[in-house]
Amino acid sequence: MSEEQGITVSKEENISAWYQELIVKSNLADYSSVSGCIVYRPLAYSIWERVKEEVDKRFKEIGIENAYFPLLIPESLLEKEAEHFQGFTPEVAWVTEAGNSELNERLAIRPTSEAIMYDSYSKWIKSWRDLPLKLNQWNNVIRWEFKHPTPFLRTREFLWNEGHNVYETKEGALEDKVRVLGAYKEVVEDYMALPGFIGRKTEKEKFAGAVDTWSMEHLLPDGKAIQGPDYHYDGTNFAEAFEITFMGRGSEEKYPHQTTYAITTRQLGIMIMVHSDDRGLVIPPKLAPIKTVIVPIPADEDYNERILEKGREISSKLEDCKIDDRENQTPGWKFNEWELKGVPLRIEIGPEEIKENTLTLVRRDNQEKITVEQSEAKEKVEEILEKIQKKLLKNAREFLNENTRETRSYGELKQILEEKGGFIKAPWCGKSSCEKKIKDETTAKITNIPSKYETPENEECIKCGEKAKYWVNFAKSY
Amino acid sequence: MSEEQGITVSKEENISAWYQELIVKSNLADYSSVSGCIVYRPLAYSIWERVKEEVDKRFKEIGIENAYFPLLIPESLLEKEAEHFQGFTPEVAWVTEAGNSELNERLAIRPTSEAIMYDSYSKWIKSWRDLPLKLNQWNNVIRWEFKHPTPFLRTREFLWNEGHNVYETKEGALEDKVRVLGAYKEVVEDYMALPGFIGRKTEKEKFAGAVDTWSMEHLLPDGKAIQGPDYHYDGTNFAEAFEITFMGRGSEEKYPHQTTYAITTRQLGIMIMVHSDDRGLVIPPKLAPIKTVIVPIPADEDYNERILEKGREISSKLEDCKIDDRENQTPGWKFNEWELKGVPLRIEIGPEEIKENTLTLVRRDNQEKITVEQSEAKEKVEEILEKIQKKLLKNAREFLNENTRETRSYGELKQILEEKGGFIKAPWCGKSSCEKKIKDETTAKITNIPSKYETPENEECIKCGEKAKYWVNFAKSY
Structure with a gap:
């Protein structure tokens, strides 16, 4: 592999240099002119869209609806819950000017939306009939961290879901905890192939303003833990601060119980770091925008047309299959490129395959070569993609177990x-x-x-x- | 209708007061504590999600991919294209502080993303083989207008798509103009039921930095025009400013041709204003999150259980159908509520309907009552929803023609x-x-x-x- 095409540092040798080179060279993401903020190129963004879609589907089953609240939060609102405010102000990006005017009050770019959402909630919630209220946003937030940034894992702007539910009782809040964390776990395990420990945080480590925090904790290849999705039970803390009250079933005025929960684009970084290798990205098949790539192996002219024709025929039968018919690149160059970009399965078609009515499949995860009949391409490819998906989770689980x-x-x-x-x-x-x-x-x-x-x-x-x-x-x- | 439940101003009398009351009372959206920024409640946001989904599907067919670029743009980048900069700076919200530090350089919250995107494009585009590059973002932008804000129509933060394509030649750029504007037109007409004039803007009215702008122009009920989606051909203006060059097919260095295109949440406001009436929202069936609502008409006890059972049976057969079985509200109150919220079709089931094996349907758009056999509920409902969809466009088109x-x-x-x-x-x-x-x-x-x-x-x-x-x-x- 040429140095220009491949990754020059090995994962084992220097995981951080490997990761940073991998992300840029694979066209997954790129650095930007804003320190600490990255560009999600189509490859990264399409994976995030798939994750979002799967989580969102499960949220809808829990009765969670999507909404959108303003990006900017007046400082006076942010200050309403003191502990929450103190937790976030060291990282807040402040808007102080608009056009040619100074603003009367600083506006925070949301580091999270409790303050702006609960300000509305206090207007909307009047009676127990208005509860539960289960609203979610898929949006961007800014936390101006001063630690060294790492793409996806620690960036000043990131994308996430922030769910903010309101219940009559603590019991309701805790029932949904199981369902929401279950939804996250399904997507994180079954799609991203990431195992982890779900559990409650200690008093010291919980979210600023919460009564209790639960999280899913993952393990990175360098032996460091990293937090995945989380769920916070806030009790009536925010309700008291934002004056959210409701008329209970016995006509008494009460504070409702609140929860918040999130999964972020950090999860993409964990997924990349856990599964990928020195050849490049390894993307779990269920999230790969291109699941298979067909690479024709050129022969003499008699064959070339038949090879391409067969490639097109097979490609039309497979889901998310790309045929790489570029004439200015060698098969070897193409192999490297698609391995770098994490396509789960490569299909080679050359004179041999044409003669024998076969296809040569090569798994991205372990380089295993498999010969299959052309007539059973669809079933075999689906079967192997499923195997890869399971194997990635199995590998990650073994690593987690060995290192616990x-x-x-x-x-x-x-x-x-x-x-x-x-x-x-x-x-x-x-x-x-x-x-x-x-x-x-x-x-x-x-x-x-x-x-x-x-x-x-x-x-x-x-x-x-x-x-x-x-x-x-x-x-x-x- | 009680004053609390209904809208107290008529559309004809005072369209602006009617609109503002309508939006809040229907739970479509709400004002927020940030002047000029609104909250998209689930009803508004779900409509936007549907619009987005339909546009996005069509974009993918044109080969446009989604990506995500940083929210913040360094001032020095924004200044690179002078005309563009001058067009936007009067409305830019500036971040000047982060945590407890002053920033060295002001950061603009994107009013649009040319500057930050083209900065990356200049790194990515090297050869004609890298073209066309067709990237789109679905995101939020801020333009700090000092004119009086109106929900959806003029807000300081809004949601949109911003597509930014790069081509070898002007011809490529103009070919996609037809396809992109065609995609917008389909969604705007066939889903939002909004007709309009597509055409080129004059030199004076075109976008800051563009060579040519095309737009779709709609008409509001008060006789004012309002701009819908647009498409800009930028020539090589931005390429020159951001030093985007590529090696052409003859190995000569060239500036590529660029385009940008957008549809915004303003479109929701136009849709609401055009179709809705003094009873409340009128939402085109294709975009309505609830397409039909079943209201049981209580009778004596013998019937009530049978009515509810029938309601559930019918409801299970229909797409996006809600049954309103609340016991603490009268049918009349429910009629008003669902009319206010714009549900396209109401289904009444009472003793009469049970006896006759019929359903009474009431159209939201014109209050027409239709009796159908229960056995043909699904087909009839779908047929009527389609009729409503077409009728809304027809009405709007007639209004447009009469007022041109x-x-x-x-x-x-x-x-x-x-x-x-x-x-x-x-x-x-x-x-x-x-x-x-x-x-x-x-x-x-x-x-x-x-x-x-x-x-x-x-x-x-x-x-x-x-x-x-x-x-x-x-x-x-x-």
């Missing part, structure tokens, strides 16, 4: 963090002071308290030795 | 403008000076030069009396 280690010893925890990374399952007493000490000493935090972990019966906190309340995951986090 | 008047006399032009409004077809010499004088004297502008108007042979300019080059439309414009 259990310990009861603080010494061992430190050693694993230093030598191997990954998640470390350990017992914890539930006190923020222990959590904080561990973070200060190791930089590892509690990513969450996985729902699937049992409650410890006779365990001691890995830090203070007191009775442990939870098995939790520690990890150095992105 | 031809004259050769400047006196008459002024009189029509004063007494009737609407479009006035008149011969024009092609000189900006005449156009400007007419605008200064009457406030009417040339909305465009409709493609379907013939070329005048022996006509005199309505202003200067010199030989006329075009038949054009004059109108007072929103």
